[in-house]
Amino acid sequence: MRLVLLGPPGSGKGTQATRLKEELRIPHISTGDLLRAEVAAGTELGKQAKAVMDAGNLVSDDILLGMLEARLAQADVANGFILDGYPRNVAQANALGELLGRLDQPLDAIVQLDVPTELLVERIAGRAKEQGRADDNPESVRQRLQVYNDSTAPVIDFYAAKGTLARVDGVGALDEVLARILVAIKR
Ligand code: B4P
DSSP states (O other), X not given: OEEEXXXXXXXXXXXXXXXXXXXXXXXXXXXXXXXXXXXXXXXXXXXXXXXXXXXXXXOOHHHHHHHHHHHHTSGGGTTOEEEESOOOSHHXXXXXXXXXXXXXXXXXXXXXXXXOHHHHHHHHHHHHHHHOOTTOSHHHHHHHHHHIIXXXXXXXXXXXXXXXXXXXXXXXXXXXXXXXXXXXXTO
């Protein structure tokens, strides 16, 4: 199963991908986690990405595609993967289609998690208290939501037009949302 999870910041992509990984026994690829690992390791890429991420903006498409290509070349994705945080704009959606076409690994499912904005803000504020992530401050969250509306929301139409998108209500207990995703991908 090759699955893409879409949704605004705080919609539960990372949260549900962690659970789906156990359920489906395939790796979880989070581009946010890959970037945070670069930042933590103090690499050149991480240094470039940190300021962009902290401000709530998107890191460059070239950097992301290079990182993703390297990750998809690893052996553990042979039976599939859950992609969380990519694509975040239409250019990335096209690049992903091209890359997976070249690898002969087409996507099986694309799931959009729908959550109202007030709840997103509330959830991220909760995580800010618990984890203190650098980009979970109110100013950065406002910018991330703006970037989502401007750049990422059109990706929903991109996949809907291809008839491959399933929309799932992301409001509710973690188990309820997980069950809805499993129904949507027919597992
Ligand atoms: P991400 O790491 O993807 O961060 P995110 O959008 O906030 O989502 P995340 O998965 O972490 O949160 P979740 O909804 O699970 O990206 C961070 C930054 O990296 C971006 O802003 C950008 O700068 C950069 N980046 C990443 N990918 C990129 C790309 N492709 N191109 C360019 N730049 C890129 O959960 C949030 C909170 O909600 C948690 O605290 C969780 O406990 C809670 N929650 C989840 N589900 C819940 C539920 N059902 N009920 C109650 N609470 C719930």
